[in-house]
Amino acid sequence: MFARTAARTLAAPSSRLFSSSASRLTKVAVLGAGGGIGQPLSLLLKSDPLVTSLSLYDIRGAPGVAADVSHVDTGSEVTGYAADQLDQALEGVEVVVIPAGVPRKPGMTRDDLFNTNASIVRDLAASVARVSPEAHILVISNPVNSTVPIVAATLEKAGVFNPARVFGVTTLDVVRAARFLAGVSGLSPSETIVPVVGGHSGPTIVPLLSQTKYGKSITGEVYDKLVHRIQYGGDEVVKAKDGAGSATLSMAYAGAKFANALLRGLNGEKGVITPTFVKSPLFADQGIDFFSSLVELGPNGVEKIHPIGELSAEEQKLLEACLPELKKNIEKGKAFVA
Numbered sequence: 656m657f658a659r660t661a662a663r664t665l666a667a668p669s670s671r672l673f674s675s676s677a678s679r680l681t682k683v684a685v686l687g688a689g690g691g692i693g694q695p696l697s698l699l700l701k702s703d704p705l706v707t708s709l710s711l712y713d714i715r716g717a718p719g720v721a722a723d724v725s726h727v728d729t730g731s732e733v734t735g736y737a738a739d740q741l742d743q744a745l746e747g748v749e750v751v752v753i754p755a756g757v758p759r760k761p762g763m764t765r766d767d768l769f770n771t772n773a774s775i776v777r778d779l780a781a782s783v784a785r786v787s788p789e790a791h792i793l794v795i796s797n798p799v800n801s802t803v804p805i806v807a808a809t810l811e812k813a814g815v816f817n818p819a820r821v822f823g824v825t826t827l828d829v830v831r832a833a834r835f836l837a838g839v840s841g842l843s844p845s846e847t848i849v850p851v852v853g854g855h856s857g858p859t860i861v862p863l864l865s866q867t868k869y870g871k872s873i874t875g876e877v878y879d880k881l882v883h884r885i886q887y888g889g890d891e892v893v894k895a896k897d898g899a900g901s902a903t904l905s906m907a908y909a910g911a912k913f914a915n916a917l918l919r920g921l922n923g924e925k926g927v928i929t930p931t932f933v934k935s936p937l938f939a940d941q942g943i944d945f946f947s948s949l950v951e952l953g954p955n956g957v958e959k960i961h962p963i964g965e966l967s968a969e970e971q972k973l974l975e976a977c978l979p980e981l982k983k984n985i986e987k988g989k990a991f992v993a
């Protein structure tokens with residue numbers, strides 16, 4: 656998971672979880688560190704040798720999480736910040752991960768979280784713009800299809816938006832796709848990596864199984880069920896947690912995995928390529944200027960946005976269903992800031 660060498664992100668072997676020490680100082684902040692995702696994510700980031708300093712902030716509970724996590728015997732320093740210490744938490748930070756906000760309950764869509772989470776994310780982004788305007792921002796808070804445009808528009812308003820530094824974390828969809836395809840094929844998930852493009856909610860999640868060695872042979876009902884499970888994996892967890900929230904542990908894993916990929920890119924590692932939801936030219940001519948596709952990460956953040964490649968007829972249909980919904984979600988986010 657936390658590989659530091661040349662293996663591509665999509666195929667990073669999990670045996671590298673605790674690999675060797677960092678080559679450069681990297682200060683990372685978690686905003687929402689006291690939450691269901693924030694706590695295990697903070698623990699995993701503490702275990703990442705590429706993180707040398709960890710700032711944990713929440714409106715409640717972050718100093719306690721920091722005291723706990725700081726005893727783990729890895730090299731990084733950990734500091735917790737209380738509700739009125741956001742500016743201090745952001746000082747000198749290069750990477751900001753945002754899992755702050757409310758999660759879904761059964762029967763809700765991610766868009767139902769907009770009313771609460773939009774202002775939380777906007778206000779946090781405004782503080783990042785003021786205190787650490789060069790930081791890379793990793794947005795986990797839902798609805799990602801709207802919160803990423805909100806962060807971008809907020810930074811734009813402050814005159815500091817750099818599209819190479821704002822990312823919607825869609826890694827959980829990639830993690831699920833690999834796991835679920837492995838379940839169908841009987842192979843190891845390291846052999847069933849699937850590019851997942853589009854956005855992060857139901858029909859906007861578009862798994863490109865035809866671009867994988869084992870996925871392309873899956874057809875009919877098995878294909879339909881697999882695609883549905885990848886698109887609605889989040890609902891599975893929400894239902895099972897029965898009112899206690901949504902995915903936290905698998906999300907912390909996915910968030911730490913994406914953060915590690917970004918840090919490897921920032922450290923100059925070549926060939927770090929993974930899907931992420933960024934400002935993108937791929938469908939901009941249709942008024943959709945944020946999109947998740949394979950992105951190469953480098954010393955400045957986004958190095959190269961890859962095209963989505965060849966699609967099967969089924970995937971073309973999935974993409975057609977994705978685009979109008981995604982456009983609506985993006986416009987809603989932009990309108991909120993405007």
Ligand SMILES: NC(=O)c1ccc[n+]([C@@H]2O[C@H](COP(=O)([O-])OP(=O)(O)OC[C@H]3O[C@@H](n4cnc5c(N)ncnc54)[C@H](O)[C@@H]3O)[C@@H](O)[C@H]2O)c1
Nearest residue numbers: 687689690691692713714755756757758795796797827906
């Ligand atoms: N991108 C993804 O794939 C993905 C996956 C799972 C969950 N999520 C989303 O992540 C978000 C968090 O989920 P969770 O399960 O950790 O929720 P949670 O309620 O357990 O934790 C959220 C935390 O955010 C904190 N918070 C609220 N307002 C804040 C603010 N202004 N500043 C700092 N912290 C603040 C809360 O105090 C709480 O500790 C939700 O919106 C959820 O939908 C996204």
Ligand SMILES: O=C(O)C[C@H](O)C(=O)O
Nearest residue numbers: 759765797889890901902
């Ligand atoms: O389903 C949710 O609301 C949380 C998250 O987006 C997920 O995919 O698990």
